[in-house]
Amino acid sequence: MDETSQKIIDATMAMVRDKGYVATTTKDIARLAGVNECTLFRKFQNKKDIVLHGMEQEKWRGNVTPDIFQKVEWDLEADLPMFMREYMRRITPDFVNLSIGLRAPQLYEETVSMIMKVPQAFLRSLTDYLNQMEEKGKLPHRDWEPLAMTFFSATFGYTFLKASFGERLTGVGQEEYIRESAKVFLHGILQD
Template sequence: MDKTRQKIIDATMHLVMEKGYASMTTKEIAEYAHVNESTLFRKFGSKKEIVLSAMQENWHPHLSSDDFYPITGDLYRDLLHFSSVYMQKVTPQFVKVSIGLRSPELYQDTVEGIMKVPQVFKDILMQYFEEMQKLDKVIQQDIESLAISFLSINFGFVFFKGSFGERLTTLSSDEYIQNSIKVFVKGIQKV
């Protein structure tokens, strides 16, 4: 990707996080990227095209089921690994951009891309919890409920960090992951 194109994408993503899609203008994007507004239109055509290009090219945590392997069968260790992977890839900045892209003008074009990350995490969690139930390591519980609960534990923390920084909690992601997983495992582990 050429440098000018990347500067425009970076400026756009910064402004999406700061102001949201609807509130930013192409003039502001051009100013922030230190390019002429005509360059922006020549490279992309529209504000919407910048965002859609960014989502395809370089704004995405690229979470895949392969990221969660190998699995050990130890609930605490596996879920600790799952959370660590999730929080390394799904950063507070990603959450801010995702929120900024939920504008009605963009939603139909961005929802599928935004949904990929939680969907991958939910799918791997459902597979994992199903396997752990078969191995009689987890209480019999609705698999989807377990997956959504665990996903929410992780997303909630990242969302709070993205929204409030250190103002709500000074817990590091490592501290939070370790403590919340202990509680979660204690609630679902078969004894």
């Protein structure tokens, strides 16, 4: 990728994050990238093409893959918070806002599979972990997939609300939220 193309991609993705896809114009992209609009169209077919190239770059997608959840101790009290922390460390407010901007109807079919990789990695990793904990005799038999979805929803919800409202919604800090959520989830899954 040449430097000019990268500037165009970075400007586009930053604007989609800040304004949304529909409100982002090629004129605004060119201005932010420091190029003229003709250069933009020499490098890319259109605004959608720029975004799709941006989505292929690791810096513009959430770096959540199953391998980030491998630091398990096989102890629920330690491991559940680790799942939340690793997700929250990578899914920053910037990424949350970008993923919202990428949900425009003009892009949705092309971007949804890339956006879904983040929750899929979390859910698959946590479900596999819980199944292995059951196999090790550390958990009772359960259908772990819906419970992993519950835990992910709590993790995603906090991340999304913090990205959207900052401290205006609640003063509950990330570590307190992680500690209390993991404790409640742990208590719930150990009950018969």
